[in-house]
Every structure is written in C-alpha cells, then in structure tokens.
Amino acid sequence: MTGPFKKLSEEKVFKDPVHRYIHVRDELIWKLIGTREFQRLRRVRQLGTTYVTFHGAEHTRFNHSLGVYEIMRRMVENIEEKENWDPEERLVCLSAALLHDVGHGPFSHSFEKVFHTDHEHWTREIILGQTEINAVLRTISDAFPQKVADVIGKTYDNKLVISLISSQIDADRMDYLQRDAFYTGVSYGHFDMERILRVMRPTQDQAVFKYSGMHAVEDYIMSRYQMYWQVYFHPVTRSAEVILSKILHRAKHLYEEGYSFKDEPRHFISLFSGSITLEDYLKLDEAVIMYYFQMWQEEDDSILKDLCDRFMDRRLFKYVECDPSTQMKIWPELLQLFKEAGIDPAYYLVIDSSSDLPYDFYRGGEDEERLPIHLLMPGGELRELSRKSDVVEAISGKKRTDHKLYFPKDFLDDNSTHKEIKNRIKTLLMTQGG
Amino acid sequence: MTGPFKKLSEEKVFKDPVHRYIHVRDELIWKLIGTREFQRLRRVRQLGTTYVTFHGAEHTRFNHSLGVYEIMRRMVENIEEKENWDPEERLVCLSAALLHDVGHGPFSHSFEKVFHTDHEHWTREIILGQTEINAVLRTISDAFPQKVADVIGKTYDNKLVISLISSQIDADRMDYLQRDAFYTGVSYGHFDMERILRVMRPTQDQAVFKYSGMHAVEDYIMSRYQMYWQVYFHPVTRSAEVILSKILHRAKHLYEEGYSFKDEPRHFISLFSGSITLEDYLKLDEAVIMYYFQMWQEEDDSILKDLCDRFMDRRLFKYVECDPSTQMKIWPELLQLFKEAGIDPAYYLVIDSSSDLPYDFYRGGEDEERLPIHLLMPGGELRELSRKSDVVEAISGKKRTDHKLYFPKDFLDDNSTHKEIKNRIKTLLMTQGG
Amino acid sequence: MTGPFKKLSEEKVFKDPVHRYIHVRDELIWKLIGTREFQRLRRVRQLGTTYVTFHGAEHTRFNHSLGVYEIMRRMVENIEEKENWDPEERLVCLSAALLHDVGHGPFSHSFEKVFHTDHEHWTREIILGQTEINAVLRTISDAFPQKVADVIGKTYDNKLVISLISSQIDADRMDYLQRDAFYTGVSYGHFDMERILRVMRPTQDQAVFKYSGMHAVEDYIMSRYQMYWQVYFHPVTRSAEVILSKILHRAKHLYEEGYSFKDEPRHFISLFSGSITLEDYLKLDEAVIMYYFQMWQEEDDSILKDLCDRFMDRRLFKYVECDPSTQMKIWPELLQLFKEAGIDPAYYLVIDSSSDLPYDFYRGGEDEERLPIHLLMPGGELRELSRKSDVVEAISGKKRTDHKLYFPKDFLDDNSTHKEIKNRIKTLLMTQGG
C-alpha cells in the first residue's frame, strides 16, 4: 500500500512484558514512535514518586503509551470485524492512543499544582505545534493533527472514538492497571481484558459491553479500586510527593526573592516566571529535575538543601491520619509550636488528601462528565452497570477521602533544642493520629 | 535481640515483582538500605542502554541489589538448616549480597572503557571509606566492613561464602537472569530456582549441587546462554552503547583541547583529568549524565551535538556483521572514504565485538579464575557439571564472538554531498555484511 | 528424631502447579498420603461435572487435598514463629488438613441429594474405622484419630485449630479458589495468599488478620464471589448435574420396581437399599460410576438409556431463567403438556436453584454457624471485617439466588410427533425466560 495510509513492508514488533508483543503495521505509527517528542517519554516515569514505595515501579510513560496503543489496536481490530470503518478513523484512534500522554512532564502531579501547568495543554501543543510529531501526522492530511488533538481533548465528533480512549473503561485505564500491577508486583490489577474486548460492542456514542461479560467488567472495576488504595494513594508515595512539591515551592520562592543560586536554574526560570514555551517544556524531563535537586543539595538555603536531601536520599516525612474536623482545632496551635521550634510550617507541616470515586454512574452538574458503563442486555436494551452489579453498586458514587498530616519526625526527635515544644507537638500529633 | 546482631521488632517486607517479597529481619540490612549511597542505585539502570531495544528494561541496580540480597537470604536459610553458622558470617553474606554492585555508576560499561575506572574499586571505597554505609557496617565491629569488602573482592577466607555471591551459579546471576527476563518480557530466563536452592549443598570451598537436581542447573545454564545472545548482546543495544562511548570520547577530547563548553561540565572534569574522588564519583548518576547530554545537544561542536541528538532521540547507528579477516582488508579503504566524505571515522565507524563463554569448566592460566560447577553424586563424590550434562558439555568453554561494524546509515543516505563516495562506502559495507 | 513425631530423613516434595512444591517432613504425613483410602481420591474429581463447561477442570480431590495440607503447613509455620505449640497439635492440624475431604465420593453433590449420604460422615468413618488411615494415625497415639476427626467435625477443644481448616477464610477455601482458577483458566481466584498468611494472627478462638492486610482479605472475598458465580454455579455445569441426578433417580426407581438390569449394578445395590457399608463406599469412585453409565447406555429402559447417552456424550439440557413467582403459575400447565407430549416431566423438567452467601458476618439462630472474619486493629481491638470494608459490607449477608428451568430442547425441536404441544411448551418456556 502506498499513499497516506501506508503499511510497513513487514510488521514490526516490540517485546512487551505486559501484552507480550506490541504490533506495528502502519508506517505512521512507526514514525510517530521515532519522533524526539515521543522518545522523550522514556525520561518520565509513569508513576512519579511511587518507586520510593514499590521499587519495581520504575517504568516510564513511553512504556505505558505503547501499551495503550496496543490495546487500542486490538479494540479497533475487534470493531472492524463488526462494522466498516474509514481507514483514516482507524489511524485517528491509534494515533490518539499512542499520543494521549505525550504532554506529560516529570512528576506532573506536583508540577501542575505548583506551577499551574496542564499536561493536556502541552499534549495539544505538541500535536499541533512545530514538532516532529506534527510533521509526521501531517503526512496523512493537513487536518489530521487537529482530529487527533480533538479525540484527546474529547471534542471529536465521533463520540465512540473518544470513549475508547477516555471513559470509565478505556484503553488507557486498561493498560495502566495491568502495567502498574505488573511492575509494582502487587496481586491486584488482573482482569480478563481479552474477554472485555470480546464482549465490547460499538454503539454510536460509546462502546458498551454484552451482559454475559459483566463479571469481567466488575473485576476490572474492583481492580481499579484496589490499585487506587493499595498503590496510587499509598501514604509513603504521597510523602515523597509532598516533599517534592515543597522543593518546587521553595525554589520558586527563593527565585522570586532574588536568591542567588550557586548554579543558575536555567530550566526552571520560565516556569518560575510563568512564561514557559513549548521548547522549554520539552527540555524538562526527570533527569533534568534530578540534576537540579542534586545541585540544590549543596545550596546555602537550609530549607531547600534539607528538602532535596530528603528527596534524593529517601528521608521522608512521617504521617498521622487526620480527621478534618478535629484537625481544625489543633491547627493554629501546631503552626505556632512549629514556629517556636524553629521549623517552618510552610514547608514542614502538610495536610494531604486523596480521594477516589471508583465508579460513578452519574454526577450531574459537574464539570468533568464521566460517562457511565452500559451493559447490552440479551434483549438489546442498555442498562447502566451499577443497576445489574451488586458489587459495583456498592462502591458507586461513593467518594472515599483520606487525610494525612505529614511532618519531619526526625526533627521532632532531635532533642538538642526546643525539647519541650517538640514533645508537645508530638503529643498533639499522636492524639490526632488516633 | 540487642547488640550488634539486632533484629527488627517486626519483619519488614518489600513487594518485589520477581521474588514476590523481599524479607528484612536484621536491623543492619534495614539501615544499609536506607543509606544515601545505596539509595543512589535507584538512579542507575541495571541494563544500561538496553531500554532502547527492550522498552521494559527500565529497572535499576537498586531493584536488582534487593533481589540478590533476597536470594542470599534464602540460601543462608537453607545452609543453616544443614550446619551451624556463626551469626556474623550470616551478616557478612547478606551485606555482601546487598552491596556487591554499590560501586556501579551510570552506563558502567562505557564509562569504564573510556575513563579507565573500575566499579569494583568504587565498591571497595564505598564500603571502607567515609560513607554512611561504612558507618552502618561498623556498628557490627570495626573489622566488619573489611570482611564484606573481602567477600566482594574474592579474597575472603571462607571460600564457600565467596562462591555464593560470585561463581558460575550464584545469587547475583540467579537474580539478574530472572529479573532481566521479567522486565524485558522475553520468555528465556526462567529456571527452577527453588529446586536449585534445595539441591545446593555447602562444602568447604563452594556450594555444590545434588546430582538429582542437575536438570535444573542445566536449565539455568541454558537460560544464561539465551539471555546473553537475545538480550545482553543485542545489536541495537550495542549501537546505543557505541554512540554513548563516542560521546564520552568526544567530550573528553574537546575538554583536553581546551574547547569552551557553553555550560561547564563540572561533573565530568575530574573524570576527564583522571583525578576523580569518591565524593565526585557518588554524584555521577544517570540523571546527571542525561542532563549533560541534553545540554550538549546545543553545543557548537557538530560531532558532540550530533552524537547527543542520536542518543537522546534514538537515532542509532546501523550495523553489518563483519568478519575480522576480510574486514582487515577493506578497513584502510573505508577509513579513507569516510574522511573523503567528511565523516570522521574516529566517531562514526566502529567495530564492536561481543563474546560470551556461557559455561566454563576450566580455563587454566587465566587471570580471572572461574570455579566450575560441581555435582554431588549419590555416592558422595563430586563431578564437574559438563562431564554429566551433554547440553552443558556442548557449550562449555566455547567462546562465541560476534563482530559488528556500526555506522550512521542516514549520513550515507544523504545524497546532497559526496554521493559517489557514499555509494562506494555502502557497497563496501554490504559486501562485508554478506 | 524417633518416636511418634518422627521426621523423614530427608524432606520429600511433590511438584505442584499451584503452590510450586508441597513439602513433607513428617513421616506421619508421608504415610497417610500412601494409604489406599487417600490414593482413592485420585479417582474423584474436585469439581464434579464442571469439566463439561471448563475442560481444564479435570483435577481430583487428591490434588486439592495436598494443597490444603501445604497451606496448613505454612500457616502452622507462621504461628510457630509467634508462639509455642505442642508438637502433637501441629500434627493434628496437618492431618486434619490432609484428610478433611477423604470421605468424598464421586459427584458428591448429586449422590448426597439422591441417596442421602453425607461425606462428613464417611470422613469420620474412614478416620476412626478399620482403615489404613486409622492405622497410620494410631502410630501417634490411640487418641489421635479422634482428635483429627474432631477438628474436621468442628468439635475440637482448640477452636483456633478448627478455624484454620474451616471458617470463612481457611486453608481449604484458600486452596480451592486458587486451584480451581488455575485449572479452569479463569482470571479470578488470584489473591495475595502470602500476605494473608503473614498478617494472620492466632487468638484463642480463631485466626484474625492485621488491619494493614485488609485489602488482601477483601480481594480474597471478591475472588470467592466471582468464582461462585463464574465457575461453581455455571448453568452448563448444573445442566450436567441435573442429568446426573436424574440418572441416579431413574436407576434407583428401576431397581425398586424390580427392573432387570442387563448387568447387575452391584456397586449400587447397597446405596439403593440404604445399607451401604464403609467397604462398599470406598469402592465407589468415578471410574465405577462412569462404567455403569456406559453400560446403561445399552439398557432397554429408554429414559435411563437416554439420560446416560446425554451425560456421556454431553448432550445436555438447555435452560431458561425462571422467576419463582411466575413459574408457579405455568408449572401445572407445563407438567400437563410434557405428559401429553410423551416426555416424562419427572426426569425432563427440572428447576435448579443456586445460592451463595459470599460473606456472612452473622446469621443468628442458624444451624451451621459461620464465624465472621475479624481484623486486628492497630490499637489491639478486633473489628468485624464488613465494618471496615465497603466492598465486603456491600455483599455481606446478601443471599443471591438464581433459578433455572432445565429441559431437553432437542426433544421439543423434534417435530415428528406432538408438534403443536411442543410449540406450546416452547412458547411457555420462552415467556418464562424473559
């Protein structure tokens, strides 16, 4: 085949520990993988700071992106057995799957909170801007990059395509649950994806699932639930995340105050000043961040130095559970005591909350709309999943939140100064932890 | 238990995807894992550039070191069921297993070749020098660090202990074969470790294996053979390695020539000048290297810039097989043609050889002595493995070498200049590749 | 070691696909496995007729019994690390685990319903009667067999021991969920048993689980839930079970009516007459049953012959879902129509109901008491599982029942006779199936 939808003369494969092989037959996909913006994903870990808790979780977004592509490829193959698809629509699907995370930077979660950036914005910029990826996409047609961006931005006409990559059960989630389970080594995260794909039926707006496969879908929802609480929200991981955020805050603060860094933090300047360009953004990867953190271990500012030591050498904050209501009462006293003890609470006393909505069948009036999962009943009608599944019903729409108070226990245990104040702090915290 | 051999009040575990759990009961081990020198291993990948070929292979030496420790822990447990061990000897074993790779830096293979450093030297320095690791080891006794270093350096009195960590079938190899297979996703690398450990019998000089378990040992040898040729010596990985070496060479060359780098390569200076200290060495990790490679993508020197672009964006050299004898004949012409085409052969024409000796029962008179594997026969006598196993005998002592010639095919395909010369080069290379 | 608690001179192992190895160190266990009553379990499949649905499920109760023993061995090892146990108590545990199913006959479920036998009764008889098993157990002490029987019968003094083998989370369930999942090939049935065993804490009455391991317990409960509905209650399996029961009913009926079998059903006579002895019982295995079913394929009685043909050649009944309330209305008409069509509804029209109580924290006043699972909270108090787990709470105490109506669709599709009546039946059934 020649022309825009050109096939490779021979299929290429990547060995993948999760899906065994990633199959590439389209020249377009092969070329997209080879672009520098896509290769950059090798330098951004998939699970941010999770590796401090689960040492196996060192895989990158490159690894995951190939997996999402592969699942999408199988989905599209299934759908093509059932209905005719425009060959371009197929490439839109595959490209969107491959590129859906291309805008992620290092430790996105913290960076986005501290610097108010947004990986979805950067994904769009990379697809539509002056990049190798854009050039490759344009070989299909001038309009092609925008189509791919629209799918990822959820504004594409064909809602079915959007749902395959972004819904409560999509190629993205199916890959990351399995992949993160594989690399962390936890026993959750297994479900029968082959069966889910086989009972998937395309409709105009979304993919639905034959009722006979409901249990496989249930199993997937439970996997997700377990992975969230056992892996994604693990308190030790969050401790590292808290320190990371505080490092970024401190560095920004110092920069704004005119602090003179021993080594000019060139990669950060446009971030600090809110004027980051696509070119700057693409240079940010985890290697760069870790380089600066290592450099900052030698800065004069004791807070920046200490936080970087903690992050690099894994000397994390400890935590106690905290109940938001009682917390309000002790908070002013805690702040005061930290200050008296010479420990700046702006950096050393942090409340972190996690919450998950494992499956949501309806949340009216909210910004981000989540399409519920529908079952295709034997008679042909659609039924929302939680109406048929006791297990899913049990966890539907229940937002579970937990709050933790993070602090440097080693500081409090250091009795060389402020011994009494520190003991008072510890007593307060322990009460909280009850 | 108190005193030097103190146990943790409760066993700690790490979730590990290969061994399921890593169990830590000794305070010593727990503290060693927490040191900054050990945590640094999280920033050094286990398989160097292999991730460019097998995207799953993003695991670090931290990951592997815990695994070696865990296997050693199981070995020691097995041995303790059979004979009494000094409790300190046990800790020597566990510490040596955990720390055996602690001196590795980023991309050790290339760094050691280019800068003539030696990770075993650094391992010794880290264990015996002014480090957190040394401080933790000394809590056992002043003599303890030296014992651990001696095991790793293979000069320890108790030869059995050395053999457990460094022989043809040891905790190190058993971990990396399984772990690298797991992360790359290849189907080799599986063998019945549980059985190997169960048929292992301590003797004065080494561990031997009951004859009834010979097939499990055979399977391990075959695993090793397959992993070498399928993973460790993969030509695409070696292409990245070749480029990496050339980057280091070029940067050193430029430094020696007084080239003015846009950003001073501080981390490299003592390496370039051959005066590297332990403190300098510990700062070298993959993040730092990748930071510089990214910076060098913007250098004025076109060779350094090009090689860094290639490495970061995975634009690798292609290769042809080369037969050393015929190669000698075309080499002078090739060099000449490269120069004429304006492509510096010192950086763009590289012969790389790999060789493996999958199992060696005896190599008299060589520097590095490899102890053969012995089987314990039903009658009590020992027999060297290859005398009983046809399969092992078949591959014993056979050094298999392959030679490849690496070059930038994209340069040669660029017809804008020196078209004829480049065609002549390609013809020569293709003949070679036959 | 000599005397009653004698150890084997060398540990024996069985290769097991689920637990990798089954380890036997006690001479008692080794000898029990060698008895003819235990070997007989090789001729009784673990999952009865499930193999007609999941062809992989051909494993026997021998296979499972070794697995339960192995889990118990690991449990006891864990407990012994925490408290001292009487060495005899340990052997009581291991023996009870190994022998808990020894009284099972072929297709127990159907046999027990049709002939009112009870495998627990036979287990007791085998342990206490004149058997090789009894003789082996008596080598420990005269009182030993009774102790083992008491554990299995749940009347043993040490309630902790009972709970290890028979509670909502015990060695039996943990083995069969994993094993049945393994052999059927379904993706349910996986949970982190290693973690469950590690967080298990013995108390006086039962084993409880550290709160930190709650999610592993949750995962186990969900596994159980999925296995019940996906495997154990699979409607096709139940169809084979229905036919099996009807064969037994018909043969008994014929025997009682004085029908003259071509080949005297010697093995069945004491069953038919309700006078079965232990010796007779031990001769019943699946081979014997299948032999007779094959013989009966040549009997003159058309019902017996047809049912046996169906069972042997897998020509099963079809089914429709049935709602008990509407079913009551059409039942009389259906019975009448079947008779008119010449199809005896006593054998060809069957309602089968399945129900499961996935986890039950309390069912006061019921015969069979099920101990709830308790979590050991950080403060030391116990909390019932469903009070801490949303997921478990959601499915607790909810008895889920489904009813199906089984019938020979091929008979109804045969239009050579009674065409109109049969069409009327089909219409009625289809309405039901709504």
Next chain:
Amino acid sequence: MTGPFKKLSEEKVFKDPVHRYIHVRDELIWKLIGTREFQRLRRVRQLGTTYVTFHGAEHTRFNHSLGVYEIMRRMVENIEEKENWDPEERLVCLSAALLHDVGHGPFSHSFEKVFHTDHEHWTREIILGQTEINAVLRTISDAFPQKVADVIGKTYDNKLVISLISSQIDADRMDYLQRDAFYTGVSYGHFDMERILRVMRPTQDQAVFKYSGMHAVEDYIMSRYQMYWQVYFHPVTRSAEVILSKILHRAKHLYEEGYSFKDEPRHFISLFSGSITLEDYLKLDEAVIMYYFQMWQEEDDSILKDLCDRFMDRRLFKYVECDPSTQMKIWPELLQLFKEAGIDPAYYLVIDSSSDLPYDFYRGGEDEERLPIHLLMPGGELRELSRKSDVVEAISGKKRTDHKLYFPKDFLDDNSTHKEIKNRIKTLLMTQGG
C-alpha cells in the same frame, strides 16, 4: 455464510488455561467437538500413568486436542496473511489437528505393546468408518474424511499441511509441551510460541523458520529435551506403566488358560482374542479399565490381585539403573533366584528402557522419516537448524537411552520366607545399581 464452509453466527470460545481461549468460528469444528467419539477423549488421560508422579497431570486428550486445534488455527491465520488458501484446505488442517489423537485409547502405550493395537489405525477407522465424526466430516464433501485421514496418515498431497501437524516442530508438539508443563507444574516447557508462529514461513513441502527466530526454536528444542527426561521418562511413571503392562499380560494369560473370572471381563474379550471391532474399541476408556482393575483386586489369582492392588493403591516397583552389558551376566542368576524365592520373574522382574532423540536432522534409511527443521536465511536459502545452532547440534542425532530394572522391593524386604535368597537378590541388584 451458508453451504459446506458455514460459519457460526457468533464465535464460540472455550476457556483454556494454556492458550487462554480456544476460538471456534466454523460450524464444522463445533460439530466435531460435539460428537460422541470426540467427547470420549475426556475419559482418556493425556499422560497415562504420569499422574502417579506429578499429581497435577490429570488432564485428558480432549483438553490437548482442543489445544492442538487452537495452535493450528493460529498457524493457518498466519499463513493466510501470506498466501491464498483454498477454504477447504483450511478446514482439512483444522479438522486434522482436532482429530489427530481421536484413536487413542486408555494407557495407549501399554495397550499397544500388549495387544498389538495401534492408535493410528483407530484414528483412521473413526474418521472413515460409521461414526458421528465421519457423518459430520461428510457434510463438507464425500471426499473430505479421506483427506483428513491422509493428513494424519502423512500421505496427503500437500506436504506443508502434513508438516504443520506432524514434524519436529508442529502444532501437536507445541501444545503438549506447554500443556504438560502447565499441568505438571514443572518449569520447563516454556518457549515463545507467539514468536515461533510469527517467524514461520510456508514453503511447498514444509514450514520453515526465519533465521532471526532461531533462538525461539532452540528454546523449543531444549524444552522438549527437558520434558522428555524430567517428565515423560520419569522412572516412577515407568514403574506404574510396567505394572499396568503386567496386569494386562496376566489377565490375557489367565483368559487364554481358561481361568474363570468372578466377573466376566467383557470389555477385554475381543482384545484378548485379537478380534476387536471399532464399536468395542470405542467403549474402552480409562473408567472401564479402572473398573476392572478394581474388580480384579478381588480375584483369586494372587498375581493379578497383587498387581491390581499395586496399581490402584500406588504400591509401585522400585528400580535400579542397569547397564545392559553387566545385566546380561546376572540375568540368569536373578531369574533363578526369583523363582526360588517364589516370585514369578515373568511379572516381577522387568527391564524397561527409554530413549529419546531430541532432535534429528537426518536418519537415512529408517522407517519413520523425520523432516529436519529448516531456517530461512536472510539471503533466502534454507539451512538445517543444527548447522546454525551449537546447542541443537550438541544434542542432534544423539540417542540417549537409559535402562532400569524394576522389582517389588517390599517382597524382597519381607523376611518371613526365603530370607537368604532374597538377601542374595538384593545384593545382586545393588551391585547393578552402582
């Protein structure tokens, strides 16, 4: 689609623990699986007496036959991507794969040796005779059954098709290695089948393999080698096989001598007299055999009774290795001593030999021709595997044979009679075993 090559309205799947799912799209295949002759394979274990050694190995030929079909289905799919196939040829392949073992009876190995039957003969009879299978095959065309039989009989015109099902690397072997490894639980038997299928290239006479996939093929050959020696030729399994053969011999002998069995061995009579019909043959399954063995445990003939006790209760013969040359010397004395001790050597002293030729590139002039495996080199020429692979070369054409002498050690240990003779026997045997 209608007509002879009719597709099912919806794909059917079987859950399979080895291949995950078995996919059936052709009505022909679905109907073949439903025939009584195919269902009968559920009553014949795949590995005969192996379950006495590896308790997991309880899977049947039904299980394996579905697996071979599935691998063939994937092979054909691969080939169809590369060249056009006649749709009938495709069905010939699938049917032959599914039915290749349909003529196997219980414990084929022993039965064939004792009664000179031949499962390949029965396979042909079943396919061509008056059976449900034949009737289903004829729905394609009258000539179709013969084609399927020709493939299995290796006389089919299209040699490529034959090679897919019967060569040194075919669907049959690829399934059984993986399946038997899975069910026994051994760690051998794993190889990358997906890769082997992908590098497979059809030629006129056979399937060849791209050179780039050589290591996957090597791994398969090694798997085979390990499975033979670790599983298929396990001496304990052979002990059960020896006893089984002797039971059959004894029963035949008694029958020929006019012995009056308590229960007439109807199923055996035509076997004993060499006049077995297809109908008789199809009634033989393992259930029937086990039924008789149980009955014979109550016969008066002490040899038949003892051998059946041994088989049913797993009281096996012990063995010593025996060297054929020295064995010749002690043989006459051993025979004599056995007779003197009152132990009939015709039943109680057995030499059993196993031999395997793991891979054979050429055996000129032998009856059964084994096609060597060929590699497709980059230049397009074919090379025989062992010329490129050191490992395969090492084990090629080397017939490895081992000889064992089986005997009832318990008889010899019984000192109540002939104590001195028995001791002399034991001494002789021990010398042998050296």
